Amino acid sequence: MNVTASIRPHLVNGGKTVSDVTNDISRQVESAPTRLWWMAFGASLVLLGWGSYCLLTTWFVGIGVWGLNKTVGWAWDITNFVWWVGIGHAGTLISAVLLLFRQKWRMAINRSAEAMTIFAVLCAATFILAHMGRTWLAHWALPLGNTYGSLWVNFNSPLVWDVFAISTYLTVSLVFWYIGLIPDLATIRDRAQKPLSRFIYGLLAFGWNGGAKDWSRYESVSLILAGLSTPLVLSVHTIVSMDFATSLEPGWHTTIFPPYFVAGAIFSGFAMVQTLLLITRRVFKLEDYITVEHIDSMNKVIMVTGSVVGIAYITEFFIAWYSGVTYEQYAFTNRMFGPYWWAYWSMMSCNVISPQLFWSRKLRRNIATSFIISIVVNIGMWFERFVIIVSSLHRDYLPSSWAMFEPTMYDVGDYIFSFGLFFTLFFLFAKFLPVVNMAEIKGIIKGSSAPKEGQLKEAQPVQPATASN
């Protein structure tokens, strides 16, 4: 079913054969962890350990250990939450939307992108729990049956919408990711040398036998899940944005928020995928699978979404001025020139200016530049949420209540916790599961009869590659 236009460059380099793919990708699953992996994993555990100490202190003592105050009720907690949820957008976008649009280049990256999505959403969830005054009652936000009579959740509250949106997203993403993993798990099962590995991967592979019926169902489920999760790409961040848009805080109460947040989410998600891929391809020597083409495509998406976000920033300003509302106008002036000017200008330079470098093909295909900008973008996106949340809250309607927010060790520590959690999970994933979808990638490698490099320009019909393992 995979048909590729002949003018397109090949997505896998190095003249890989089907067995090369299996070997290359299964290698890190089957061999003992490398020194590099241990170091990276160890570092993640250190972050997780320190972060856990901070988070547990927060939970035991109360969120007074943070820098929040009577005026600024949310700061790093919700900034981190929105940031991680935003990052979690790339996975679904890559696996679902790009699947529907038949973008084959996604195949090399969707596995790790989806894994990243799940871990990012988990990290976001920790902030949902951490920011509550009484975390132990978090289940009250769910519409569970109870013995209090007609006591129900408040369906008017965007936070309840959040609960639904994010839990749906997490579930669908998890299922989608896992379904995609099954053929590869079967491959590893079949290659496994040790009985324990065979047993565990055998359990995880759900009895996959590679038959035509399995493949047919696999394809159908993938399509259905892709169809299901495509609206989620739009809905999750739309709903997250409504936490702000439906309030009446100047700087929050903005109708542009849903599209602007979705674009921002894709922007940051792609940047995070970019960061991780650039590391993974180097560490696991997957340069032939994750090629410069991939990096180039990712950078294009980053550039486009970055520009969308930039236009949204400017539109907000225009609307604030056009509204004639003093408070609204002040909120935006204050962002630029108020005490948090540095956060605003960090955001502007990271998010709007830096991706514009990708207009240059040379820079777009440069690994170092791509890596740096991918990180810069995520710094910028963190600042975006910080600017929206803190610089709006800290000076709203009544000047008597204006206050500044200053983070404490625990604000930072809890953020570090999420990094620790994310990287710990990611490195476990990278070690024990195939980071590239072997089954799918095999469908896009050159067949033995395909033309050699350099013969591409001569138009000739290309044989449809068959999906087989």
Add this chain to the structure above:
Amino acid sequence: MREDTIYWRSFEELTNHPDFVKNSQNEFNLPTAAEQDEAAQAPDRRDFLKKVGFGLTAAALASCETPVRHVIPFLAAPEQIDYSNANYYATSYLLEGEYCSLLIKTKAGRPIKIEGNKLSSITRGGTSARVQASLLGLYDSARYKKPELGKKEATWAAVDAKLALAVKSGKKVVLVTPSTPSPSFNEVVSRLKASIPTFEHVVYDALPNSGIIKANKINFGTGVVPSYDFSKAHTIVSLGADFLGTWVSPIEYSRQFGKMRRLGKQTKHMSRLYVVEPLMSLTGANADVRIMAKASQVGAYAAALYNAVSAKMGQASGVDAVTGIDTKAIARMADDLVANKGASLVVAGSNDPAVQQVVNAINYTLGNYGNTLNLTIPLLTNTGTEEGIASLVTGLQNGSIGTVIFSGVDPVYTHPQGDTLKGLLKNAVTVSLDHTPTDTSDVCGIVAPGHHFLEAWGDYMPKPGFYSLGQPVITPLFQTRQAEETLLKLAGYNGQYYDFIQAVWKTKVFPQQSIYTSFTQFWNYTLHDGIFEVGRPSLRGKELAANGGDLEAPYEYLSISGTAPASFAFSNRVAATLAAKPASTGMEVVVYQKVGMGAGTQGNNPWLLEFPDPITRITWENYVTVAPEVATAKGISLNECQTSLVTVKVNGKEYSLPAIVQPGQDPNTLGIALGFGRKVVGKAGEGRGKNVFPLVSLAAGFTDYIAKGATLENTSETYMIGAVQTSHTNAGRPVIQEATLAEYQKEATAGRYMPKINTPDGPMNPTDLSLWKTEVNKRPNHAWGMNIDLNSCIGCGACVVSCNVENNVAIVGKQEVVNRREMHWIRIDRYYSSQKTRDEGASNTELETAAKNPRVTFQPMMCQHCNSAPCETVCPVLATTHSSEGLNQMTYNRCIGTRYCANNCPYKVRRFNWFSYPQNAERFSIGTFNDSLARMVLNPDVTVRARGVMEKCSFCIQRIQDGKLQAKKEGRRPVDGEIITACAQACPTDAITFGDMNDPNSRVSAAINEQYEERAFRVLEELNVRPSVSYLTKIRNT
């Protein structure tokens, strides 16, 4: 039946006992004659009832004869007292010269709240922050719990023996007290004088009004502090007298002043207040016209004003033109004063008798005596002079004094030569009768602790003919003894002070009235009312019931007007000398009193320490206030709570204190508050600020609060200070709406901001817009609402403390205030005006910078109980919901603490429990939650909030429920004024009105309806959140 079986009924029958045989003859065993006689003598039913009846009557009679002389503990529960119902007892407060008549709310036997007593003609139900907070002094764990001898716990017997010995030494025995206008205490003193030949009574007031007394002595031959009546004054000139905050009798004056600031459909006139002052005081903040002047210049202003007024009245003043002052302002004041002669008032805060004489001369020239001033009914509190304490020092130096007894004074701390005194006290037997340790009691060899005023009996006469009783509302918590009883023992009287007071009243007070025929009746009703005012029919409980129990019905207060004095002895030379006196060169330090701290007697009271100063909005300590231009020159800036430490050098003393930039302050003046830096104070007050009493000096024998020739240095060391408000102007926003009186008289809507929303049907009022076609905010029964008159509100903050007490608001300590997390449910936002307005093209920065001499507006801000509340829609778990009575309710149990509601509150009135404030002694040891004694003050009707939940003003829902329940029990609707919030109750100016907006006759409805679409506005009306709290515009009579 077998023959050999014997059946028997009793052993007697079996054994054939002779008695049995005898009685078995009679079928009915009737009593014998002897037995019948006996029975006739036994009590029958009627006798029983007779005896019980007699017994009860006897017991009842006996109880009349023998009054119960101790507070009844709840173990033997008295009738009609129920744990769930509050009982109120009238009593009196007198501290640092401030008198207030009170009602104490007790619940389950514990005093838990102080309220103003509306029956008093002096305070008229008003209170102050300090009065409200004084309750916690009762539950202060720093209190003396037992008598002490040489810092060791002792028995009362041992102490009495020591005392008895000490007064017999033959040397002088000196009793040092603050001025105590109490008939019984005076009697105690005369008994002591009679029984101890060497006895002397020294009256020592830390902050005396001796200048006024001296001036009146010279001018009128009567050394008194007159009664002032600001409610009759159309023009008021205050030369540095903070009469709304700290000067003489602020509660009384606030009430009077507030009366003249009310405007409405019928009243289009208000008083005009001119203030000339060096620092920004509470009175200055309320001024219509405010002039900044050095403290040493105030005399020149007085002279110039005298000159101008005299000229207008056609009299010679003997004053040449005064230079270096604002002559235009003087001319305007004089015009205004003369135009309102007889209905104007000039007061001065200076303690210089010369200044006070000139002020007297102005008032006399204007004919204000007998109208706004009264010398015949003077104020008797705080009438001490400097001579007494000077004689004490001399006596101690020359060794003529053998014993000094201190009661209610702390001269080691408050006297400028406190350290010297402390050294000298070693030469004498020293006794302290204070209930709580002070710097003075700490050096006393004998500590015979007295009661807190809520445990003690007492009587007062703050003004001649105005009597006031103090009664205990709880059994003494510790082994303390009424101070007067300790003294009376020395005079050979071993009875109870209660009997003593009654005896005094029987002979001295009872004959002054004719309503009651028996003394018992008189005593009981007076004790019920708390006050007795000669010449006024007593308002006793019965009469109160007769007018429908309407506590809010206006009372016929006794007027405090008098007659003009017959003669006036004044030499124009006094004014001329003042006028010619050059202002000091260089910087002056003015030591002043904070509204919340005064002279520091309540220095260990965490409610007062965490009470934000109305002007600076800073808590927990004192600091140096610096004019903005000086701050700029010295590189001092306030950045949020961060400021610099400065060094102030004056009179050879050096103080290192944080600096505060204070708009409206004279550039050559520095201000430092008194009342801080006590050495012996207790946990809460320990290490708070610096003591500047040593800067107080004597100028020609009169206490002087100005220290000249000061220098200021910025140490550039940073210092964090607990400020609750760090943005000082309204930034050009219409959150406060104000106009001048002239504008208001022309157009009642003057100053109003009336937002319109553009719709397809044209511009509309925000509140006319709704998503719903039907009324969503149905209020079938009550609709609770509040109205706040920004014009009467003087910003004193009594409401803030009252709310803290009523609602168990957590005290979080300085660090948490620095972290911007104070928990107050009501706050008084203080806004300065900026130099330029937005219409004049001011930039945001200019709008956010206060003018040099700004106009000030106070805006009490609490939960607005929005009818379309933004907090309610965003809560995921419905923890905050709306009641059908218009209340925005917080269900603490349901709250999971997302803080979304607080973020979405446009008024930022929601407060979050960042930590567990109760049960967290390591972090929050100061306050009412983690001290077993202080916990007794908590209101049992209000939940102490747990960690992680949101809280906010509830409109005192417990009071609403209580009032509704009471009405329901009596089968009626609640009466307007019966249900009132703690803030409204405490307000000395009645600026806060609370009630049912569904009742068209309620005062809150009247306040809004009368000025609807005129002065009444809701803050942030354009948001269409429909608050239940409305405000009336601030009108300035500029």
